[in-house]
Each structure stands twice: as structure tokens, then as C-alpha cells.
Amino acid sequence: MNKLSSGELNKHNFSGGPGVLPDVVLEQVREAILVVPEVGLSVLGISHRSDWFAAVVAELEANVLFLLGLPSNYHVLLLQGGATQQFSMVPMTLLRGKEQPAEYMKTGYWGGKVVAEARREGPIDVIWDGHSSGFRRLPRDDELEFRSEAPYVHYVSNETVEGLQFHRVLGRDDVPRICDMSSDFLSAPCKADQFSLIYAHAQKNIGPAGVTVVVIRDELLEGAPRDLPSFLDYRAQIGAHSILNTPPVFSIYVVLLVTRWLRDNVGGLSAMDQINSRKADLLYGALDDSDGFYKGRAAREDRSKMNVVFNLRSNELENRFISTAADAGFSGLSGHRSIGGVRASLYNGMQLRAVGNLVDFMDDFKRCNQ
Amino acid sequence: MNKLSSGELNKHNFSGGPGVLPDVVLEQVREAILVVPEVGLSVLGISHRSDWFAAVVAELEANVLFLLGLPSNYHVLLLQGGATQQFSMVPMTLLRGKEQPAEYMKTGYWGGKVVAEARREGPIDVIWDGHSSGFRRLPRDDELEFRSEAPYVHYVSNETVEGLQFHRVLGRDDVPRICDMSSDFLSAPCKADQFSLIYAHAQKNIGPAGVTVVVIRDELLEGAPRDLPSFLDYRAQIGAHSILNTPPVFSIYVVLLVTRWLRDNVGGLSAMDQINSRKADLLYGALDDSDGFYKGRAAREDRSKMNVVFNLRSNELENRFISTAADAGFSGLSGHRSIGGVRASLYNGMQLRAVGNLVDFMDDFKRCNQ
Numbered sequence: 001m002n003k004l005s006s007g008e009l010n011k012h013n014f015s016g017g018p019g020v021l022p023d024v025v026l027e028q029v030r031e032a033i034l035v036v037p038e039v040g041l042s043v044l045g046i047s048h049r050s051d052w053f054a055a056v057v058a059e060l061e062a063n064v065l066f067l068l069g070l071p072s073n074y075h076v077l078l079l080q081g082g083a084t085q086q087f088s089m090v091p092m093t094l095l096r097g098k099e100q101p102a103e104y105m106k107t108g109y110w111g112g113k114v115v116a117e118a119r120r121e122g123p124i125d126v127i128w129d130g131h132s133s134g135f136r137r138l139p140r141d142d143e144l145e146f147r148s149e150a151p152y153v154h155y156v157s158n159e160t161v162e163g164l165q166f167h168r169v170l171g172r173d174d175v176p177r178i179c180d181m182s183s184d185f186l187s188a189p190c191k192a193d194q195f196s197l198i199y200a201h202a203q204k205n206i207g208p209a210g211v212t213v214v215v216i217r218d219e220l221l222e223g224a225p226r227d228l229p230s231f232l233d234y235r236a237q238i239g240a241h242s243i244l245n246t247p248p249v250f251s252i253y254v255v256l257l258v259t260r261w262l263r264d265n266v267g268g269l270s271a272m273d274q275i276n277s278r279k280a281d282l283l284y285g286a287l288d289d290s291d292g293f294y295k296g297r298a299a300r301e302d303r304s305k306m307n308v309v310f311n312l313r314s315n316e317l318e319n320r321f322i323s324t325a326a327d328a329g330f331s332g333l334s335g336h337r338s339i340g341g342v343r344a345s346l347y348n349g350m351q352l353r354a355v356g357n358l359v360d361f362m363d364d365f366k367r368c369n370q
Numbered sequence: 371m372n373k374l375s376s377g378e379l380n381k382h383n384f385s386g387g388p389g390v391l392p393d394v395v396l397e398q399v400r401e402a403i404l405v406v407p408e409v410g411l412s413v414l415g416i417s418h419r420s421d422w423f424a425a426v427v428a429e430l431e432a433n434v435l436f437l438l439g440l441p442s443n444y445h446v447l448l449l450q451g452g453a454t455q456q457f458s459m460v461p462m463t464l465l466r467g468k469e470q471p472a473e474y475m476k477t478g479y480w481g482g483k484v485v486a487e488a489r490r491e492g493p494i495d496v497i498w499d500g501h502s503s504g505f506r507r508l509p510r511d512d513e514l515e516f517r518s519e520a521p522y523v524h525y526v527s528n529e530t531v532e533g534l535q536f537h538r539v540l541g542r543d544d545v546p547r548i549c550d551m552s553s554d555f556l557s558a559p560c561k562a563d564q565f566s567l568i569y570a571h572a573q574k575n576i577g578p579a580g581v582t583v584v585v586i587r588d589e590l591l592e593g594a595p596r597d598l599p600s601f602l603d604y605r606a607q608i609g610a611h612s613i614l615n616t617p618p619v620f621s622i623y624v625v626l627l628v629t630r631w632l633r634d635n636v637g638g639l640s641a642m643d644q645i646n647s648r649k650a651d652l653l654y655g656a657l658d659d660s661d662g663f664y665k666g667r668a669a670r671e672d673r674s675k676m677n678v679v680f681n682l683r684s685n686e687l688e689n690r691f692i693s694t695a696a697d698a699g700f701s702g703l704s705g706h707r708s709i710g711g712v713r714a715s716l717y718n719g720m721q722l723r724a725v726g727n728l729v730d731f732m733d734d735f736k737r738c739n740q
Contacts, residue, residue: 006405006410009405009410009411010404010405010411010412010415013411013412013415015415015416015417016417017417017616018414018415018416018417018418018616018619019415020415021412021414021415026403026404026412026414029403029414030400030403030404033396033399033400033403034380034396034400035376035379035380040376040379041379041380041383041701042380042383042391042396044388044391044396044399044577044578044624045380045383045385045388045389045390045391045702046385046388047385047386047387047388047702048388048579049707080450080451080452080455080580080618081450081451081455081601082450082601082615082616083615084600084601084614084615085450085451085601087599088599088601088602117599117600120597120599121599201616203616207414208414208618208619208620209418209616209617209618209619209620210450210580210581210618210619210620210621211580227490228490229455229457229458229487229490229491230454230487231451231452231454231455231458232458244454245452245453245454246387246388246452246571246573246579247579248450248578248579248580248618248621249388249578249579249580250578250579250580250620250621251580251618251620251621254414331411332415332417337419
């Protein structure tokens with residue numbers, strides 16, 4: 001099989017995250033390590049209290065609101081600690097001392113993780129648990145009942161590990177919707193104005209690890225506690241425009257560059273979705289046309305456009321697939337350690353051409369191993 | 371006055387932080403944005419669950435212990451949230467539910483910040499407050515009384531804003547010492563084995579913003595609470611070697627490169643201290659020889675080797691100094707917004723040659739503005 005050249009390797013990184021970034025962004029970042037053009041200094045040595053960095057944050061806040069089509073009663077925060085910190089911050093803010101349980105859904109690996117952390121802070125009602133189906137599908141509407149008394153409903157829009165994605169908005173309009181969009185944020189329009197709080201770490205679609213974007217509606221914080229440590233206090237973070245203490249300047253700058261790319265090069269989230277859909281269709285099509293050689297894991301209607309998870313007929317063949325692919329230059333294809341198999345992640349930075357090359361490789365591999 | 375060339379600007383960045391990094395490290399980082407040599411991929415796209423990243427963390431842990439001369443009953447953690455998160459994590463872990471107050475010292479801007487956050491978690495005794503002296507000096511031994519009943523004593527080794535640094539270890543051997551070394555960590559030997567917990571964000575001497583190093587002695591965690599959110603639980607973080615959830619891969623990698631530089635290029639912390647002392651002596655000497663044109667802010671015996679804070683005879687002249695310096699290529703010289711004046715930070719990455727250039731500039735400026 002043909003081997004990719006070394007200059008092509010970043011473009012064929014199918015890692016579940018940290019994952020591929022647009023190559024034009026990587027080139028800008030590389031330059032910024034020595035010189036940010038507007039400043040003349042390394043991005044690693046510019047003060048977070050500089051005018052330049054205030055402008056970075058302001059533009060990034062504006063870009064996120066613009067891309068999501070959100071009005072100004074939403075705030076954009078750039079926090080540390082990953083989605084995991086949000087697993088706790090959300091219930092610390094909205095659930096402590098409450099009697100009515102918040103509603104959560106165990107839709108996969110991450111849907112389970114968040115429940116474990118939320119339980120420490122207050123009452124939780126798991127209204128759906130996909131464990132018995134092996135997390136191969138998501139709930140249908142007729143399996144879900146949302147109560148108007150719940151302080152909020154929380155769910156994970158895309159289960160990165162199992163390759164499941166909700167293609168609709170859940171919940172009811174009179175209960176705040178809170179969503180972990182870590183692995184599909186800014187990959188497509190998401191009706192953001194129907195949510196009270198959205199969070200997403202950067203390292204899938206929008207940047208490197210080290211920063212988490214939180215989009216939060218004003219009203220949600222009425223009645224939030226006043227005695228939280230300042231770094232866990234959404235209000236304090238909003239007041240400081242995320243510069244309460246030194247933020248992860250570098251990671252934030254890279255996310256700014258990605259949002260510029262989404263806005264100016266891609267042309268917004270509908271255009272991004274079109275590209276992402278093409279990539280997913282191409283790869284799922286290859287699975288479906290393989291006569292069962294490659295078997296998609298997720299129920300068809302819940303297939304993720306971000307993470308295509310599939311199996312071959314044996315562990316041994318899966319391992320050979322992954323190592324042969326790695327030799328050819330396709331990296332990051334191992335399934336998550338919790339379930340094994342193969343996973344190809346098709347985040348924003350992944351080009352259609354690279355998915356085409358993967359499909360060609362898969363056809364070759366099938367021919368040689370049938 | 372002569373202007374520095376654009377290639378010299380990073381080396382003459384006197385910012386209080388994020389600050390200057392060694393130029394050889396910047397070159398390696400720049401390369402790694404496209405290709406980490408051992409992996410063949412961008413450092414921004416490598417999984418935190420890869421063998422490569424496990425080796426990065428293991429080497430970094432080992433380098434920190436080696437540089438500090440610590441035995442293996444100390445753990446090295448690489449956390450998010452900055453020193454600010456440690457302001458809360460320390461008392462969450464060691465003070466909740468305690469009756470005896472922990473001892474803190476208000477030695478400056480940061481000594482004050484930490485007290486405000488710690489008070490939320492448990493009883494605090496402020497055993498020294500430098501407010502009345504305008505934070506121009508640190509306590510003498512005869513002004514401090516440490517009680518054996520205290521759960522721990524906490525202090526800030528170097529006050530970045532006021533330019534004050536302890537040149538001795540405080541406290542008593544039967545009470546755990548906890549130290550915020552954010553602005554002088556790995557700048558000199560620090561008798562680390564006399565401390566139970568040391569924390570330092572990276573963006574002064576050892577890397578970019580986005581990661582905080584915590585060095586913690588095993589025994590300190592006996593009796594620590596078991597109900598903290600996992601990301602705030604030192605034990606959970608130790609068990610996971612800092613990969614409990616996705617860590618800030620990029621920032622950690624840069625810190626690894628800096629520790630390699632400290633170990634292999636500089637030759638360890640005693641050698642680093644010798645260089646840092648030369649830089650500080652050169653600049654303080656210029657203040658002392660200026661016939662009062664430049665006036666050092668800190669009491670002589672408490673002068674910081676990291677942050678040289680000084681005043682000129684008026685605000686107007688200070689502003690002219692800072693802007694003239696900026697025009698000549700010396701950046702980051704504004705004093706902290708809380709106290710104004712001038713501050714030149716001389717972190718590990720700052721070369722003696724650059725301090726020499728600054729002193730030459732200061733002599734010129736004095737001649738023209740006397």
C-alpha cells in the first residue's frame with residue numbers, strides 16, 4: 001500500500017482528541033511561537049493583561065456568538081479544567097441545596113462520567129440509561145419523559161467513544177437545557193439559543209487541549225451561590241472576561257484562529273456541517289458497502305458525524321488494520337480503551353480528501369484480508 | 371538610542387508573566403507545532419493517552435524531582451487552573467472541618483489573594499500583614515511566631531508584584547510547610563524537602579500559561595477528604611499521573627523542554643541561581659549607582675532576584691521611561707496595575723546579556739532626563 005509523505009501526516013490524524021487542526025491554522029500557530037504579527041513577540045511571552053490579549057478574548061467571544069447566532073444575553077467563557085471541571089461546576093452552581101433532582105442521561109462513556117461527578121453535588125435523576133443496549137443507540141423521544149420540576153436537564157450531544165450523536169434538541173422549553181458539546185461544538189449549527197449552558201473543551205473541533213468554552217445565558221445564574229471559590233464561579237469569570245487569573249493564553253489564541261477560519265475560510269457553521277456531513281457519508285458509505293467486512297457500531301439513526309466507530313470480524317484483524325494503517329500514515333485509529341475496535345474521528349480540521357484516502361486504504365485492506 | 375532588531379525582541383521581554391522563555395526552547399516548540407520528532411505529528415494533535423505523552427509526563431516528573439533533589443515520597447502533578455486553583459485546593463484538602471486555623475502571611479498582592487480564597491474553606495490566622503509598610507519589606511524572624519497546632523503554614527516565596535523574595539525557609543519542622551513558588555520555582559535551589567507541598571504555575575520560569583506544577587509529599591494526604599470532585603482531588607490526580615482527564619498537553623510539553631534545558635544546558639538549579647543572581651546584581655547595582663534617579667522599591671534584604679521593581683521621580687517620568695524603552699525594543703516593563711512604577715522581571719529565560727542591554731539603556735535614559 002502507498003505510504004503518505006511526512007508532510008501529509010498531520011492531515012491524516014484520525015485521533016479522537018486532541019485531534020487534527022486545520023493546516024492553515026497550524027502554520028499561523030507555528031509563526032506565532034516566535035512572532036505574533038501584531039505584537040512582535042512570541043505568543044508564549046505576551047502578558048494576559050495586554051491590550052492585545054484583551055482584543056483576542058473580545059474577538060473570540062464575538063466569533064463564538066456570531067457562529068452560533070446568539071444574542072448578547074449569552075456570555076462566552078474560556079475556562080481551564082476541561083469538560084470534567086464543568087461536570088462539577090454545573091451542579092455546584094445549579095444543584096447544591098436543591099430538592100428536585102436534575103435530569104441526566106447515561107448515553108455512553110461520557111454520559112456516565114458526568115453523572116458520577118454531578119451526584120456529589122446534589123440530587124440526580126438518570127432518566128435514560130443505554131447500558132443494557134451496550135451504548136449502541138440513543139433514546140427515542142417516546143422513551144424520554146422530562147419533568148417540569150427539574151432544575152435542569154443535562155445531556156451529551158455526541159458520545160465520542162461510542163460514536164453516537166443526537167440529531168435533535170432534547171428536553172422542554174420550561175427547563176434549562178445544559179449540554180456537553182465537547183466533541184461536536186462548532187461542527188454544525190446546533191440551535192444554541194435553545195440551551196441555557198453549553199460547554200465544550202477545545203481539543204476536538206476548535207483547538208488544542210487546555211481551554212474549555214462555556215456559553216451561558218444570563219438568566220441561568222440568577223440565584224447561583226455566592227460562596228464558591230472564584231475560579232469556580234461563573235459570575236466572577238463573566239465579570240473578568242475569563243481573565244480572572246492568568247488564562248491559557250496560547251490555547252485561547254489557537255481557538256481564536258480556528259474561529260476565524262470557520263468564519264472566513266469555511267463560511268460559517270452551515271458550510272462546516274455540509275463538509276462534515278460529506279466526510280461522514282463517505283466513510284459510513286464505505287462501511288455499508290463492505291459486505292459486513294467493516295461493521296458500524298452505532299444504530300444508523302444515531303450515527304455520529306464526528307466519530308465513526310466500527311469493528312472488523314476479530315480483535316486480531318482490528319489490530320492488523322490499525323497497525324497497517326499506521327504504517328501507511330493514518331494515525332489515531334484505535335478505538336477508545338474502554339470498548340476497543342476502530343474509531344476514525346472526522347473533526348472540523350479533517351479534510352474530505354483525507355477521508356477519501358482512508359476509504360481507499362480500507363478498500364485495499366479489505367481486498368488483502370478478505 | 372539604539373533600537374533592538376526584531377529577532378532580539380523575545381530576548382528582551384521583561385514581562386512579569388507570561389514571560390520570556392529560553393530561545394532554544396522556543397525553537398524546539400516552533401518545530402513541534404508541525405512535527406514532534408519522535409512522533410511525526412503536530413504536538414497539538416497527539417493523544418494524551420499515547421505512549422509518547424505518558425513518557426513526556428514520566429520524564430517531566432523525574433526532571434522536577436531531580437532538579438529539586440527530592441526523594442520518591444514526593445509526587446509531581448501537572449494541573450490546570452493556575453495558582454488560583456491551588457489557593458482553594460490546599461484548604462479544601464487540609465482545612466475543611468478543622469478547628470485550628472492554618473497560618474498565612476499577607477506579604478503582598480498574592481499573599482492577600484490567597485487568604486481571601488482560603489477563608490472560604492476553613493479557619494485562617496494571618497500571622498503577619500505587611501500592609502502597613504506598603505508591602506515594601508518581608509517579616510523578620512523575630513516578628514513571626516509559628517504555633518505547633520496549626521494544620522499547616524502557607525506563604526508566598528516571591529511576591530511578583532512588589533518584588534519581594536524570602537531568602538530563607540519559614541515555619542517549623544513539625545507543621546507542614548506549603549509554599550506558592552509561582553514566580554521563583556526552579557530558579558534556584560529551594561530546600562524543597564522541607565516543604566510538604568509546593569505549587570507554581572508555569573508562566574514565569576518554566577513554561578507558558580496553562581499548567582501548574584504541584585509537588586506534594588505523600589504523608590500530607592493522609593486524612594484528606596474523599597468526597598472532593600475528582601479534578602480537585604490530589605489523590606485522584608496522583609493516581610492518574612495527571613492524566614485524569616485531558617491535560618494541557620502543549621503546555622506540559624513546553625515545561626518538559628524547559629526542565630531538559632535546566633538539566634542539560636544550564637546544569638541544574640545551583641548554576642541557574644548563579645546566573646539569576648548575576649542578572650539581579652547587575653540591575654540592582656544600576657539602581658543603587660543611579661544617585662536616586664532609579665529607586666528600588668523593596669527593602670534591600672528582601673529584594674527579589676526575579677522581579678526588580680523600581681520608581682522614578684514622577685509618574686510622568688516613569689511613563690516616559692516605559693514608552694521609550696518599548697520603542698527601543700524592551701517590553702513588559704510596566705509595573706503591576708495595582709502599584710504602578712517599573713518592573714523588570716528576570717526569569718530563567720532572560721539572558722545576562724539582555725539585562726546588560728537594559729542597564730545600558732537605563733544609563734542613556736538617565737543622562738537624557740536628569
